[in-house]
Amino acid sequence: MCPEQPIDETDLDLTLAALFAGYALNDEVQRRLHAAGFEGLRFSHGFLVQHLVAGERTVGELAELMGVTQQAVSKTAGELETLGYLDRRARAGDARVRPVALTQKGRRAIETARAARAEVVAELRSELGPRRVDAATALLRDVLRAQGAMPDIRRRRVRLPG
Numbered sequence: 427m428c429p430e431q432p433i434d435e436t437d438l439d440l441t442l443a444a445l446f447a448g449y450a451l452n453d454e455v456q457r458r459l460h461a462a463g464f465e466g467l468r469f470s471h472g473f474l475v476q477h478l479v480a481g482e483r484t485v486g487e488l489a490e491l492m493g494v495t496q497q498a499v500s501k502t503a504g505e506l507e508t509l510g511y512l513d514r515r516a517r518a519g520d521a522r523v524r525p526v527a528l529t530q531k532g533r534r535a536i537e538t539a540r541a542a543r544a545e546v547v548a549e550l551r552s553e554l555g556p557r558r559v560d561a562a563t564a565l566l567r568d569v570l571r572a573q574g575a576m577p578d579i580r581r582r583r584v585r586l587p588g
Contacts, residue, residue: 444566451546458542464535466509474502475528476582478512479536482527493585511535 438446452469459467477483477491485503489496503526506512511532517523528536551559570576578584 454546455539455542459539462538464538467535470586471506473586476584478526478528482525484523484525491583
């Protein structure tokens with residue numbers, strides 16, 4: 427078997443550096459969420475949760491927004507419901523329709539994640555300097571605009587890469 431050749435960090439182009447930095451930052455936020463008692467949450471759950479911040483939605487609405495099947499939404503919603511982050515209640519007047527909504531625990535998890543992200547950025551600003559962190563953030567926002575991604579981000583329509 428041939429051993430893996432290590433990657434020299436200078437070989438990381440913008441696409442890989444941004445991807446891996448995002449993974450590393452997300453892993454730290456996830457670690458902090460779990461340490462704060464929000465166990466079981468995964469990065470992929472955020473793609474569903476983003477659509478519930480403004481209020482409840484049906485599985486069909488979520489599937490359309492996420493560009494996935496209703497079965498995929500139901501599975502993820504079921505996981506989050508079991509963990510206590512989501513709730514499904516029959517809609518008044520039509521028991522067949524059971525919208526998905528964030529619970530108080532789900533909303534606390536969102537607030538905790540936002541605070542964790544702010545802490546991570548503050549720590550990077552302290553370690554690397556505010557100008558460098560601000561410049562990196564501005565560059566990545568420019569990349570998102572250049573790639574046409576900002577409209578979906580503004581509308582909370584970020585999808586899993588595919």
